[in-house]
Amino acid sequence: MEDLILSKVATRQKPAAKTAKVSTNGTGKTQGFTDFVEVEQAKAEYVKRRASQLAAIKKTDKKLLREMLYQMVLGRIFEEKCAEVYRMGKIGGFCHLYIGQEAIGVGSMMALEKTDMVITAYRDHVQAMIKGMTPESVMAELYGKEGGCVGGKGGSMHMFSKELEFYGGHGIVGGQIGVGTGMAYAAKYKNSGQVTLCFFGEAAVNQGIFHESLNMAQLWKLPCIYICENNQYGMGTSQARAMSSRSIAKKAEAFEMANEFVDGMDVMAVRDATLRAIARARKDGSPTLLEIRAYRYMGHSMSDPGNYRTRDEILRYQERDPIVLFKDSLKAAKVLTDKDFEKIDQEAIAAVDKAVAFADESPYPAESELFTDVLA
Amino acid sequence: MALLTIRDALNEALREEILRDENVFVMGEEVAEYDGAYKVTRGLWKEFGDKRVIDTPITELGFAAVGVGAAMAGLRPVIEFMTWNFSILAADQIINHAAKMLYMSGGQFKVPIVFRGPNGSAYQVSSQHSQALEAFYANFPGLIVVMPSTAADAKGLLKSAIRDDNPIVFLEQERMYGIKGEVPEDPDFTIPLGVADIKREGKDCTIVARSMTVPLALQAAELIQTEFDVSVEVIDPRTIKPLDIDTIVNSIKKTNRLVIAEESHEFASVGAEITYQVMDHAFDYLDAPVKRISTTETPMPYAKNLEALALPSVEKIVAAVKEVCYL
Ligand SMILES: Cc1ncc(C[n+]2csc(CCOP(=O)(O)OP(=O)(O)O)c2C)c(N)n1
Ligand SMILES: [Mg+2]
Numbered sequence: 001m002e003d004l005i006l007s008k009v010a011t012r013q014k015p016a017a018k019t020a021k022v023s024t025n026g027t028g029k030t031q032g033f034t035d036f037v038e039v040e041q042a043k044a045e046y047v048k049r050r051a052s053q054l055a056a057i058k059k060t061d062k063k064l065l066r067e068m069l070y071q072m073v074l075g076r077i078f079e080e081k082c083a084e085v086y087r088m089g090k091i092g093g094f095c096h097l098y099i100g101q102e103a104i105g106v107g108s109m110m111a112l113e114k115t116d117m118v119i120t121a122y123r124d125h126v127q128a129m130i131k132g133m134t135p136e137s138v139m140a141e142l143y144g145k146e147g148g149c150v151g152g153k154g155g156s157m158h159m160f161s162k163e164l165e166f167y168g169g170h171g172i173v174g175g176q177i178g179v180g181t182g183m184a185y186a187a188k189y190k191n192s193g194q195v196t197l198c199f200f201g202e203a204a205v206n207q208g209i210f211h212e213s214l215n216m217a218q219l220w221k222l223p224c225i226y227i228c229e230n231n232q233y234g235m236g237t238s239q240a241r242a243m244s245s246r247s248i249a250k251k252a253e254a255f256e257m258a259n260e261f262v263d264g265m266d267v268m269a270v271r272d273a274t275l276r277a278i279a280r281a282r283k284d285g286s287p288t289l290l291e292i293r294a295y296r297y298m299g300h301s302m303s304d305p306g307n308y309r310t311r312d313e314i315l316r317y318q319e320r321d322p323i324v325l326f327k328d329s330l331k332a333a334k335v336l337t338d339k340d341f342e343k344i345d346q347e348a349i350a351a352v353d354k355a356v357a358f359a360d361e362s363p364y365p366a367e368s369e370l371f372t373d374v375l376a
Numbered sequence: 377m378a379l380l381t382i383r384d385a386l387n388e389a390l391r392e393e394i395l396r397d398e399n400v401f402v403m404g405e406e407v408a409e410y411d412g413a414y415k416v417t418r419g420l421w422k423e424f425g426d427k428r429v430i431d432t433p434i435t436e437l438g439f440a441a442v443g444v445g446a447a448m449a450g451l452r453p454v455i456e457f458m459t460w461n462f463s464i465l466a467a468d469q470i471i472n473h474a475a476k477m478l479y480m481s482g483g484q485f486k487v488p489i490v491f492r493g494p495n496g497s498a499y500q501v502s503s504q505h506s507q508a509l510e511a512f513y514a515n516f517p518g519l520i521v522v523m524p525s526t527a528a529d530a531k532g533l534l535k536s537a538i539r540d541d542n543p544i545v546f547l548e549q550e551r552m553y554g555i556k557g558e559v560p561e562d563p564d565f566t567i568p569l570g571v572a573d574i575k576r577e578g579k580d581c582t583i584v585a586r587s588m589t590v591p592l593a594l595q596a597a598e599l600i601q602t603e604f605d606v607s608v609e610v611i612d613p614r615t616i617k618p619l620d621i622d623t624i625v626n627s628i629k630k631t632n633r634l635v636i637a638e639e640s641h642e643f644a645s646v647g648a649e650i651t652y653q654v655m656d657h658a659f660d661y662l663d664a665p666v667k668r669i670s671t672t673e674t675p676m677p678y679a680k681n682l683e684a685l686a687l688p689s690v691e692k693i694v695a696a697v698k699e700v701c702y703l
Contacts, residue, residue, distance in 0.1 A: 092500035092680060144500070144679035155502045155678030171504035172462065173434045206433035207465070234434055236410035242433040308410065364681045374674050 036316050042263055042293075043320065050329075053268050057333040065335055066344070068110055068267060072102040072323050074348040075126035078135055079298075081352045082125065082142060086302045090359075091142045094171075095156045098126040100297035103322035104229050105130050107270025108197055108290075111278060117165045117187070119180040120199035122157035123229075124169030127199065131166040133159065135355035140362045147362030151369060165194075173234075174207030176200060177226065181213040184224035188285050195281040196224045197274075202291075203234025205248055214289065218255040223281035225274065226252075226289045229264070231296035236308040252289035264294030265320040268329065294322070378561055383553040385527035386416050386492075389534035390454065392563050394420065394428050397452060400538060403430040403439055404456030404493070413458045414494060414553055440466035440491065444474050447489040447543075454538060457493035460509050460547060466491075474543035475518030488541045492534070495523070495547035496588055496639045497676060500683055506676035508640035510586075513545045514617040514649075520569055521616040523547045525590035527557035529614055532567030540569060549588045549639075572620035574627070578609035581633040581697050584624055584650055586612055589637035589669075589688050596693035604703050616646050624650065625657045632663040633700040637693050642670035664700040669693055 057065065079097040086095050098105065101123070109118060109130045120127050125138050133149055141148025142156055150160050160168040167183060170176040180198025187194040204210060205228060217224050228248050232239055239246070252259035258280055262273045270292055277288035295317035299306040330336040380388065393400045406413045408421035408431040421429040432439040436457065443453040457463045463470065474487045496508040514521045520542050524530040530548070537544040559565075575590060576597050585593035590612050597608035609627050613620055628634055634654060636647040647668045654666060672686045697703075 093498075093678060094501055094505070144681075152679035153503075153677045153682070155500060157504070158502055158678070171502065172465070203434045206435045206438075208435070208437055235413070236406055237431060237433075241409075241431060365677075365679050367681065367685055369679075370672060370674055370677060370682045370685050 036313075039316050039320070042265065046263065046266060046320070046325075049269070053266075053329060054333045056268060056272070057329055057335060062335055064110070065330060066340070068106050069323075069326055069330065069336070069341075070344050070348065071106045071110065071130050072267065072326065073344050074129065074135070074351060075102045075105065076323060077345075077348045077352050078125060078129065078138070078355070081356060083298070083302065085356065091156065092144065093155050093157075094122065095142070095302040096123040096300065097298045097302075098123055100317070100322070101229055101231055101264065101294045102126060103267035103270055103326070104227065104264045104292045104294055107267040108225075108227055108274040108292075111271050111274040112195070112197065115165060115192075116194050117167055117183050117196045118199070119167040119176045119183060119196065120169055121173070121176060121201060121204070122169050122171050123201075124157065124159045128159035128161070128166055128169070131161070132164040133161055133166065135351050136358040139355035139359040143359040143362065144364070145359055145362035146365045147358060152365040153369065153373070174200065174204040174209045177204065177207070177213045178209045180226070181217050181222060181224055184217065184222035184287070185220070187223055188221070193282065194223070195278055197227060198224055199227045199229055201234060202228055202230040202232065202239050202248055203237070203242060205251065206242060214252060214255045214257055214287070217287040218257045221285040222287055223285045224287045225277045225281060226287065228289065228291045230291055230293040232293070233296055233300065233309070235300045235304065238308075247291070249289060249291035257287055257289055259289040259291070262290055262292040264292040265322045265325055267322055267326050377558040379556055380527045380531075380559045381554050381556050382524070382527045382530045382548070383414065383416055385531040385557070385559050386534055386548065387418055387420070388559070389531045389538070390417065390420060391423070393535055393538040394424055396563070397538075399450065399452045400454065401428045401430065401451065402454045402456065403432055403443060405432055405434055405458045407431060407456050412456070414550060416548075416553070417456065436462050436465040437469060440469040441473070443489050443491075444469050444477070444487055447474075447487045448477060448485045452488050452538060454490045454492060457491065459498075459505060459550070460493055460495040461505050461507050463491065463493070463509065470513070470519070470543070470545070471516050475516050478542075479518060486541045487543045490534070490537045490544045490546050492546035493548060494550040494553070496549050496551075497671075497683070497687060498550040500678055500680060501676075502678040503675035508638070508671065510545075510547055510616050511640050511645045514646060519543055519545050519617065521545045521547065522569060522614065523587045523616055524614060525552070525575075525585075525587055525612050527555065528559045529567060529573065529612075531559050532565055533569065533614060536566045536569050539566070547587065551588055552591075555591065567614070570615045570618045570620055572611055572613045572615075572623035574609060574623070575612050576608065576610040578607035578631065580606045580608065580631055581635065581701050582609045582611060582624070582627040582631045583635045583637060583693065583697065584611050584613065585637040586614070586616065586646070588639050589693070592688060592690050593637050593693055595690045596697060599690065599694055600697055604698075604701075606697070606701055606703065608697060619650070619653070621650075621653045621657060624654065628654060628658045629661050632661055634662065634666045635693065635696045635700055636666065636668045637688050637696075638668070638670050639688060640670060641673055642668060643673060645670055664702065667696040667700050669696050
């Protein structure tokens with residue numbers, strides 16, 4: 001099953017050229033990192049921490065581990081289905097898929113308490129589900145139907161659930177970094193003990209609001225964990241073509257903020273780093289910046305043919321697929337078996353099928369809904 | 377004449393102006409290597425290279441500011457916003473800086489810059505990506521606001537905008553990029569800023585429309601002609617500010633009736649301004665109250681049925697014309 005999904009993903013991406021295009025803009029930087037040194041480094045480091053990681057897995061609650069894998073698989077299959085129904089015209093507008101980045105959402109959000117707060121950008125379907133939203137309410141929202149989490153008013157980019165402390169998917173690059181900072185401000189003000197996870201892409205780091213927010217958070221000791229999901233591209237522009245430095249984690253040092261660089265293909269590494277950040281936040285409100293590096297398997301959105309990178313590049317990153325790596329570890333640690341994996345796949349497929357059926361049957365929102373919720 | 381899409385007409389204007397003046401350059405997100413998010417800049421980076429066509433980080437306030445500074449120092453930047461929704465992040469540079477510079481420098485510093493990109497709604501892109509901002513920018517002295525509705529207008533007006541010494545807010549529409557029209561091939565073809573165009577002549581009722589509502593108004597006019605034998609004149613101001621009120625008033629003197637169709641929200645809209653100016657100049661010529669069709673006073677919903685309900689449509693414009701004509 002897993003192989004099938006992976007190959008499906010791989011063949012979907014339309015590669016433009018067989019060899020890496022080496023183009024430069026004024027900065028003289030090439031588009032991607034065509035030597036794949038970093039991929040090899042990540043592999044080597046993964047091997048180095050493997051023993052300690054297996055030990056950590058053995059110490060972690062088995063039910064939680066199973067749930068983590070389930071959420072990753074569910075996310076993958078859900079997004080595959082989105083691509084399929086998008087092409088059938090069931091979903092409109094923009095649609096940004098999370099495939100390849102599942103370990104970031106699962107590793108970080110599943111380290112939270114239920115009462116903790118989360119805010120993210122437009123690549124939000126899977127994170128909404130990890131926070132507890134049902135696949136039905138996310139899919140129906142994608143269909144613009146009444147049964148969606150916001151009744152069809154928001155669509156793909158704008159999943160929200162107050163009840164689940166999910167403060168939304170946001171469409172303006174960087175905007176939610178400031179809003180997340182404000183959520184952490186409220187937690188501190190109320191002394192509620194909540195921490196905030198604030199997600200954004202690496203391209204959002206180039207917006208002024210990133211720098212403004214980190215400064216305030218460190219200055220005022222706001223319990224916010226800034227998670228930069230570095231999938232290496234902002235639309236068709238690689239990080240190298242848009243940012244003067246490679247390390248995003250180090251930017252925190254300008255604010256004297258705690259920071260870590262994390263392998264985003266390793267869900268346990270993401271979990272560990274998040275747990276450390278949560279501990280800091282709960283202790284004295286200290287914020288943290290986590291740069292979690294992964295890779296966006298699909299185009300930026302459903303309308304992006306992805307001509308700016310090669311098939312070779314995509315395949316190199318897919319060698320370290322987060323779901324495959326995690327399954328491998330769970331098996332090695334004797335936590336789950338192939339049979340369990342099979343069962344998890346089946347459960348996820350059933351959940352997604354149910355979500356699609358629900359979305360199909362859900363009615364369009366009543367016309368009167370156009371005028372509600374403009375003002376409180 | 378060549379039959380071009382609005383997208384290609386804009387592309388030609390950019391290309392010709394880059395060739396014509398070495399100080400013209402195009403800057404924005406994905407404008408170079410990706411050929412533009414909506415392909416308006418297709419081929420320009422390949423032809424002109426890194427110096428003239430520049431990809432930026434996602435940093436609207438920053439690159440708008442680079443444009444303003446470069447313009448003050450003698451260049452003629454064309455700054456693309458991937459959509460005008462994102463210009464709101466750069467509003468400080470457009471409104472506080474570009475719009476004020478000539479005045480507060482006592483006439484010393486011109487800011488010959490064009491900010492351009494798609495404005496208004498697209499296809500179900502929801503609340504944060506569907507805003508029509510012409511009234512917002514038109515409220516500030518020091519800016520010129522342009523909104524073409526045909527391929528020829530797009531080309532001629534963009535060329536004039538690039539040659540103009542003022543900061544220009546140039547508002548396109550994503551839904552219209554594929555619309556084709558005849559465009560003069562003369563590289564010195566321009567259309568003057570501030571001059572309206574009569575898109576359809578008529579004698580019984582005037583519709584003032586702009587950007588996306590122009591094709592809607594033309595369709596409405598045809599329907600009304602066949603169904604009621606009422607002849608509708610459609611006027612496109614093309615430049616919102618300065619507004620060519622004379623052309624509108626002259627039309628009303630003939631038709632005595634006015635409908636305004638616009639994509640922005642209705643409160644404090646350009647339509648509201650036109651209504652006031654018409655009252656000021658042509659009150660005695662009106663045989664019916666002015667009627668206005670705008671986007672509803674709601675953020676744009678995602679759901680297909682609600683989005684359709686929020687936006688102006690041919691049906692809504694037909695109903696408005698019937699109302700002012702007492703049909
Ligand atoms: C202020 C703003 N500018 C531009 C855009 C258009 N846009 C949407 S997503 C995107 C790329 C963002 O990349 P990144 O932050 O790395 O997140 P990713 O899509 O990779 O998850 C761009 C340019 C936008 N939505 N908002
Ligand atoms: Mg990115």
